[in-house]
Amino acid sequence: MQEKILILDFGSQFTQLIARRVRELNIYCEIHPFNKIPEIDDSFKGIILSGSPYSVRQEDALHFDFARYHGQLPILAVCYGAQYVAHFNGGEVLPSSTREYGRAHLHYIEKANPLFKQIYPGSQVWMSHGDTIASIADNFEVIASTDSVRVAAYQISGTHTYGIQFHPEVTHSIDGRQLLENFLVDICGCSQDWTSDSFIETTIAELREKLGNDKVVLGLSGGVDSSVAAVLLHQAIGKNLHCIFVDNGLLRKDEYQSVLDSYQHMGLNIKGIDAKQRFYDALAGISDPEKKRKAIGRVFIEVFDDAAHEVQDVKWLGQGTIYPDVIESLSVKGPSATIKSHHNVGGLPDFMKLKVVEPLNTLFKDEVRRVGKALNIDDNILGRHPFPGPGLAIRILGEVTPEKVAILQEADAIYINNLRAAGLYDKVWQAGTIYLPVQSVGVMGDERTYENVVCLRAVESLDGMTADWCHLPYDVLAKISNEIINNVKGINRVVYDISSKPPATIEWE
Structure with missing residues (x-):
């Protein structure tokens, strides 16, 4: 016990x-x-x-x-x-x-x-x-x-x-x-024996007893939580775990294929689904941030449900829910509060008729990473910056279009690659590029331009509850700005966000 x-x-x-x-x-x-x-x-x-x-x-x-x-x-x-x-x-x-x-x-x-x-x-x-x-x-x-x-x-x-x-x-x-x-x-006489290894051993044993020969579907995101949850379930039930990775068209540049490759190298039973157009169609004409989140959540459930139905006799939905999600869904003064809109469990519709299994729902984020390390999960996954569930849709202020996504993916890839090259990626808690609904005048060669503005965001944090902006070296910022403006058609100005949380949030939407 x-x-x-x-x-x-x-x-x-x-x-x-x-x-x-x-x-x-x-x-x-x-x-x-x-x-x-x-x-x-x-x-x-x-x-x-x-x-x-x-x-x-x-x-x-x-x-x-x-x-x-x-x-x-x-x-x-x-x-x-x-x-x-x-x-x-x-x-x-x-x-x-x-x-x-x-x-x-x-x-x-x-x-x-x-x-x-x-x-x-x-x-x-x-x-x-x-x-x-x-x-x-x-x-x-x-x-x-x-x-x-x-x-x-x-x-x-x-x-x-x-x-x-x-x-x-x-x-x-x-x-x-x-x-x-x-x-x-x-x-109290506590024995101090709760370690990553003991958690893994206990959790796998409990999953085997709980799930037996039942099949589980799990939506992978490429992030830490879902990846660690998938490996724990895989070690418990093997091929009875069916992983689904959805390309919603809102991932970072080349992320869909690179993440799919990394999961297949881990031996997971995974299916990739290209659903970009379904998400773009659902987002057409929507500018309100919460409406964008709702539209993405609705389409994800539809796509995921279609894929889950292709698995015969599936009974469980695997989730990468972690302990802060559980705590934040409870109200200290009375009944449970509404679970935040980006928490997948909160959006699970009745028609899916699946029981939920959450192997990480007692762990904090840093503990999930330690468990992942003990499971020998690749550092590229464990060290990945947090990425919002709605993806680039909430880093494009205003309506989302495939053209804006393509521009933002290119600019963001230059930003992240330069952070890695400068040895700064692992020192930053979260970094991303935001596409602003602003156009500015510029000069390229002898021509006057009137193009778009992107904003770079990088923060230091322990858990995302509070965050301070990162003091990135000026020479690195200058190099990133030059590369983006020179290589990404449609952008002629780059700015840097120096707001802390609070009063600002990490994401802009």
């Missing part, structure tokens, strides 16, 4: 980061909304309560049955969680008299406390809260303080329940990893 840590989400922006830090210690964890707690069995070793944008003093504060779990498992309550446990168990939480945001230092630590093993006075922590714990009950013990926050951390005497008002999951808390390891290993 896989041991696990339960993380209860109260809506904090840092909840996923807590999970990532736990998993970096080779310990499996699951995030569940505070109001949708799973049945606790012997596999659970401890509970972490997240922060929240709410205050425990609000009338609509987020409540859960703390008494039910207190004493049953070790508990680490972070920020809102710590304030909740203190406030509703004989203490008092009040608005902070001074702003408690940013760096602080622990000037007092109860050195004998197991939560602070190998952590010493002066340790920097990161605060982010508008309330503070003003007082605690008699059976609570202060185990750490800062200059301005007396109850920076506490323990309920005689129990393994701890509360901290700082965030150990952020890198600004210098000893945050040590504190989490103290809680998870020394206090």
